[in-house]
Amino acid sequence: MENYLKETRILDYSHETVQTLLEQRGWSSLDIVEKIKAIYNFVRDEIAFGYNISDDIPASKILKDGYGQCNTKATLLMALLRVVGIPNRIHGFTIDKALQKGAITGICYKLSPQNILHSWVEVLVNGQWYFLEGVIVDKPYLSKLQEQYIDCKTTFCGFGVYTDNFANPPIEWNNNNPFIQNKGINQDFGLFDTPDDLYSKHQQKLNFFKRLVFKNIVRHIMNSNVEKIRNGN
Incomplete structure (x- = not known):
């Protein structure tokens, strides 16, 4: 159990920004289910969907950025859950790049790897593990995406979403397993106690050269494309 609560370089929950947020939100005073729900909703909707400089940045940096994707949102979610005493672990996968089409386009899409590293957080509640993958895409972004593709009610793949229920994807947590990208999974790397462990084995x-181009050019284009959707353009 200690491994599911420990602090690491990536899960830096003693950092001042994390501690200040914890004090401001008062999460520590909630019961276990309400703690998870409040933190999950914060990471999903108040940390916008977007692409950070890399997967292995610490939680405090993600909080400062104010945005994240599957792997970085997983890091922040884990850190915030651990700081209030909620045990958790991370599950590593790859997803097909088709899921990102629209957010990434043209030559950048063609040159991107077919399989993209993906992860979700698993949280322990009353002896049961729940999967919190639905945290990735914020509601304002998802709502605008649904407006643009209003005729699609079932399977949708693209712009960071892959679900069989696009009209009403299962992204709310209430002792269940919310998902938004899981339909794109094509390889399972298994369970890890921390993101540090995951990224030491998989990147x-x-x-x-491609990593440099992604950090300095591609991710900014992707974030711009995401913002266009969020703004209804």
């Missing part, structure tokens, strides 16, 4: 399949 995005990018060479040095």
